[in-house]
Structure formats: structure tokens, C-alpha cells
Amino acid sequence: MPEGPEIHRVADRLAAAVLGKPLVRVEFAFPALKPYERKLRRRAIESISARGKALLTAFDNGWTMYSHNQLYGVWKVAPAGERPVTTRSLRVALETADTAILLYSASDVEMWRSDAIESHPFLAKLGPDVLDPRLDAAAVAERLRLLAFRHRALGGLLLDQGFLAGLGNYLRAEILFAARLLPTARPCDLTTAQLRTLTKACLAIPRLSYATRGVEPKPHMHGGYQAHEGRMFHFRVFKREGQPCERCGTPIVKTTSDSRPLFLCPRCQAAS
DNA sequence: CTTTAAACCTGCTGGC
DNA sequence: TGCCAGCAGGTTTAAA
Numbered sequence: 001m002p003e004g005p006e007i008h009r010v011a012d013r014l015a016a017a018v019l020g021k022p023l024v025r026v027e028f029a030f031p032a033l034k035p036y037e038r039k040l041r042r043r044a045i046e047s048i049s050a051r052g053k054a055l056l057t058a059f060d061n062g063w064t065m066y067s068h069n070q071l072y073g074v075w076k077v078a079p080a081g082e083r084p085v086t087t088r089s090l091r092v093a094l095e096t097a098d099t100a101i102l103l104y105s106a107s108d109v110e111m112w113r114s115d116a117i118e119s120h121p122f123l124a125k126l127g128p129d130v131l132d133p134r135l136d137a138a139a140v141a142e143r144l145r146l147l148a149f150r151h152r153a154l155g156g157l158l159l160d161q162g163f164l165a166g167l168g169n170y171l172r173a174e175i176l177f178a179a180r181l182l183p184t185a186r187p188c189d190l191t192t193a194q195l196r197t198l199t200k201a202c203l204a205i206p207r208l209s210y211a212t213r214g215v216e217p218k219p220h221m222h223g224g225y226q227a228h229e230g231r232m233f234h235f236r237v238f239k240r241e242g243q244p245c246e247r248c249g250t251p252i253v254k255t256t257s258d259s260r261p262l263f264l265c266p267r268c269q270a271a272s
Numbered sequence: 273c274t275t276t277a278a279a280c281c282t283g284c285t286g287g288c
Numbered sequence: 289t290g291c292c293a294g295c296a297g298g299t300t301t302a303a304a
Contacts, residue, residue, distance in 0.1 A: 053297095053298075070298050071299095073281095087283085105283075107282070169296090259276070275303105277304095279299105279300085280298105281299090282296100283295105284295090285295080286292100
């Protein structure tokens with residue numbers, strides 16, 4: 001469940017399912033986490049929240065579970081005792097009297113003392129979460145002016161979790177399209193108007209995705225996406241290679257930027 | 273300092 | 289059917 005909007009949605013779903021209820025059963029597939037099966041039994045989950053693409057599950061005994069889905073991790077909610085039919089490997093099961101939350105396939109799961117979680121190496125490097133409602137356009141504009149970021153090409157900068165946490169490959173493509181910029185453009189070379197458009201897109205696109213998305217990846221990774229609850233974030237360039245640009249009709253092109261696939265409109269996104 | 277490439281995590285596809 | 293290379297919405301590491 002890759003980018004910020006999806007992880008935040010998962011956090012919402014998991015929290016609604018199990019928050020505050022005592023755990024009757026806890027399972028970890030990782031040998032290093034086995035001791036926590038006992039420590040967490042009969043305890044309750046205090047909060048489940050997303051930080052960029054990381055998920056933090058805080059228990060009421062001072063421990064917090066850090067997990068990162070990377071490309072493969074999948075969280076599921078299931079009735080207590082039931083296990084979805086899947087070939088995936090179950091990594092974490094947190095089960096209350098009626099509901100369980102289950103983490104499959106993820107390989108990055110750690111337990112931290114809650115009071116030390118901020119020093120986790122991944123979290124410590126994160127920029128502000130793009131879905132944090134306290135983050136506004138002025139703050140993003142200020143980051144684009146920082147010495148550490150202003151000379152960087154946008155293709156790499158938008159993927160850098162230290163710039164803004166939660167952006168990923170599809171958001172990068174959609175932000176660049178909305179801002180009508182190429183991945184080679186750098187903040188220091190942009191006009192005031194371009195910077196303003198880019199700033200707005202950095203916030204608006206992820207938030208639109210979170211709000212409308214409900215998108216679920218199809219069961220297998222290359223199966224594309226499907227609407228969920230009748231709604232789905234609309235890709236204007238991502239994975240639309242060969243299809244006409246919605247603005248100008250020019251076929252969308254697939255390229256590579258920073259070793260990742262990038263889709264763009266060669267006409268709308270011209271060199272600045 | 274930034275950028276690039278490769279490695280690694282896992283699951284699935286497509287070709288032979 | 290079986291095997292393997294390649295790819296993917298990610299991150300880390302090392303090298304350039």
C-alpha cells in the first residue's frame with residue numbers, strides 16, 4: 001500500500017477496527033518480535049497513525065510498532081479468528097475479541113519504546129507529512145527555497161522523503177503534470193508563478209488522492225487499480241502511456257527519472 | 273553536496 | 289508445467 005494517501009487510509013481503517021479494545025491474541029512471524037507476543041497480550045492499541053509511508057501502532061504499555069509496507073506489505077481487517085485466503089505470508093496479527101488486523105508480506109517491522117520512536121532512523125529523516133493538515137502552502141514554499149532543496153531536480157526531490165513525507169512515484173508524476181514541469185526542472189530556476197503552482201500541486205494532489213481515492217490495487221501488483229466504494233483517484237498521466245493528454249491531446253509518454261518510471265505529457269510539460 | 277546504480281524486501285507476470 | 293528474468297506505487301547503501 002504504497003504512497004502517503006494509501007497508508008493514511010489504512011491507518012484510519014485499522015484504527016476504526018481495533019482501537020482501545022484489549023488484544024486477545026498477538027502473533028509475530030519475526031523471531032526477534034516473538035517476546036512481544038506476551039508483552040502485548042491483554043493490552044490495547046492506543047493509536048494507529050501514518051507518518052509519511054510508515055505506520056505507527058502505539059500500545060498502552062509504552063511500546064510502539066513501526067512498520068513499513070514498502071512495495072509489498074498489505075494490511076487486512078478480518079473477523080477474529082478468520083484468515084483471508086491468500087498465498088501471502090502473515091507477518092503480524094493483532095486480534096481483539098471480535099476483530100483482527102493482519103499484516104502480510106511486509107518485511108520491515110520493529111518494536112520501539114514509544115518515547116524513543118522519534119529517533120527511529122527513518123522517521124528522524126522525514127520532512128513534514130504532506131497530509132498533515134497543519135502543513136500549508138507557505139511552509140512548502142519555504143522548503144522549496146531551502147538551500148538543501150532549491151538546486152535539486154524535481155524528479156528526485158519529489159521522491160525524497162526528507163523534502164515532503166508521503167510523496168511517491170504516482171504522486172510525483174501527477175504533481176509534475178499539474179505544475180506543467182519536467183523532472184529536470186529545479187526550484188531555483190522557476191518563476192514565481194511556477195513555484196506557486198508547484199507548491200499548490202504538492203499539497204492538493206496528495207490531498208485529493210486521500211479524499212477521493214479509496215483506490216485499491218487489484219490483488220496482484222501488475223493488475224492495475226480498481227475503484228473502491230465507487231471512488232478512485234484519477235490518474236492524468238500515471239500509467240497512461242500512449243493515451244491522449246487530457247489537456248492537449250498529445251500522447252502521454254513513459255520515461256525514466258531517478259531509476260523509476262515517469263509518465264508525462266511532452267507538450268504540456270515543456271522545459272522552463 | 274547531489275546524482276546514479278545496484279541491492280534488497282516480496283509477489284506476480286510473461287516468455288521460453 | 290517449470291524456471292527465470294524483469295518489473296513494481298519503496299528504501300538503503302555505496303560509489304561517482
